[in-house]
Amino acid sequence: MELLGGTGADLPNAVRVGERGLSRGELLRWASAVAAEIQGAPAVAVHATASPETIAAVLGGLLAGVPVVPLPPDSGPAERAHILGDSGARLVLAARGAHEPADGEPPLVPVDALPRDGALAHAEPPADATAFVLYTSGTTGAPKGVLLSRGAVAAGLDALAEAWAWTPGDTVVHGLPLFHVHGLVLGVLGPLRVGSPLVHTVRPRPEAYAAAGGSLYFGVPTVWSRVAAEPGTARALRSARLLVSGSAPLPVPVFERLAELTGQSPIERYGMTETLITVSTRAGGERRAGHVGLPLPGVRTRLAAEDGTPAAHDGETPGELQVRAPMLFDGYLNRPEATAQAFTPDGWFRTGDIAVIGADGWHRIVGRASTDLIKSGGYRIGAGEVENALLAHPAVREAAVIGTPHADLGEQVTAYVVADGATEAQLIAFVAASLSAHKRPRTVHLVESLPRNAMGKVVKTRLG
Structure with missing residues (x-):
């Protein structure tokens, strides 16, 4: 060969x-x-x-x-x-x-x-x-x-x-x-x-x-x-x-x-x-x-x-x-x-x-x-699905979703978003309108950029 x-x-x-x-x-x-x-x-x-x-x-x-x-x-x-x-x-x-x-x-x-x-x-x-x-x-x-x-x-x-x-x-x-x-x-x-x-x-x-x-x-x-x-x-x-x-x-x-x-x-x-x-x-x-x-x-x-x-x-x-x-x-x-x-x-x-x-x-x-399978309130939520829902918003340029500790749910859906003009409440409501209620982010952090490696992948361990 x-x-x-x-x-x-x-x-x-x-x-x-x-x-x-x-x-x-x-x-x-x-x-x-x-x-x-x-x-x-x-x-x-x-x-x-x-x-x-x-x-x-x-x-x-x-x-x-x-x-x-x-x-x-x-x-x-x-x-x-x-x-x-x-x-x-x-x-x-x-x-x-x-x-x-x-x-x-x-x-x-x-x-x-x-x-x-x-x-x-x-x-x-x-x-x-x-x-x-x-x-x-x-x-x-x-x-x-x-x-x-x-x-x-x-x-x-x-x-x-x-x-x-x-x-x-x-x-x-x-x-x-x-x-x-x-x-x-x-x-x-x-x-x-x-x-x-x-x-x-x-x-x-x-x-x-x-x-x-x-x-x-x-x-x-x-x-x-x-x-x-x-x-x-x-x-x-x-x-x-x-x-x-x-x-x-x-x-x-x-x-x-x-x-x-x-x-x-x-x-x-x-x-x-x-x-x-x-x-x-x-x-x-x-x-x-x-x-x-x-x-x-x-x-x-x-x-x-x-x-x-x-x-x-x-x-x-x-x-x-x-x-x-x-x-x-x-x-x-x-x-x-x-x-x-x-x-x-x-x-x-x-x-x-x-x-x-x-x-x-x-x-x-x-x-x-x-990093991308979030276990929240008995549900298993894929971060990618929530990220795509956020990216469908016309103001959103980048989005990364992770699970963060939550006293009642075990983990909550937390988003880091690069957006022009959208508020946290608007983005949460936008996702809730297209996905099941348990998949909506409970917290959205508006940031200037997301950490990425040489291949363009978001390094989620550096979020938070």
Whole structure:
């Protein structure tokens, strides 16, 4: 199994990052020189800026069969030290001047100083060899290294290519970070495996998306919200074949606005670092606001109630989403106990996400079990449903809902809202008019902004 797949057309700008373009052949020869430099290392870290150097470094690791550890370029000293120490990386790959190793860090390999004429013949590592060690966000402790095999990556990309009718004739456009599954695995390895050109806009600016002339666009909800807020930019995407949203739920008003301005509803999909993408809307199928679609080929899903018994697939009953799939990770590096806890006794991965599945198999993600399932007065309330109700108010720009302690109810629904001119009482009444009374927020905090991570997800642990 060759991870990079078919070649496609070797265009002069088969891979373009900002103003810098490379043909596929140029990129692979550069990556081959990287591979020769790092051959035999137990693991290498890549200072993952949005640059051709990052892509060449990652591909060099894959060609050499050396596990790649992407490093967020904005990571602090403690986070970097943890990732480098835990992963066992013996080298850091980066462009000259992009990263200065701190005392005790592995030595730097200057990717931009390497020749770009490496030999293209490489022995293909086995499918079960580790391709990546990707670190989780660390919201529940120190970041854990997720072991993703070459076979898992290939299976995930092939399933998406089928679901999205993704071919070498597509041009992929995005500006997402290259240290996450979304931007790196889907957004870089996907085009290389399928053989389609890639345009990386460095940053996911709406005007850059509009000017790129692509057919397949990737973005997170924050990106699509900004696109939807600029009608001229959104209309420039009418010629695109698919607009794909992921990494967090897409608010229903943004879904509807994009459909109105671009002439097509966006594609939504669901995944996480440990699973890659497992559920998605299909290119040629129905697209429902607030839903992430159906399991990909080879994927099985189920819902578990709090007591472990099966939850009904009735479109209403929430449960923890559990997954079996060929694109699952191989465990957490150096964390056998955490790995064991992540799976049920019969081998299903516990995603920690709360979902609802309809009788027709359509999936809707309610949120994380730890932060988005609110237990109030005997009711189980999904934060996402309340957030979408708030976002339907014309004055609301952003909304995040959590459960906070309540002496009588156990937890109460509490909202943090960025709004122009609306009052707390107006917003509570607005939600009460569309949802059941027990789902309305009891408290609304009007704030100037919501805390977000690099992928645009709201960090709910920082609310309050």
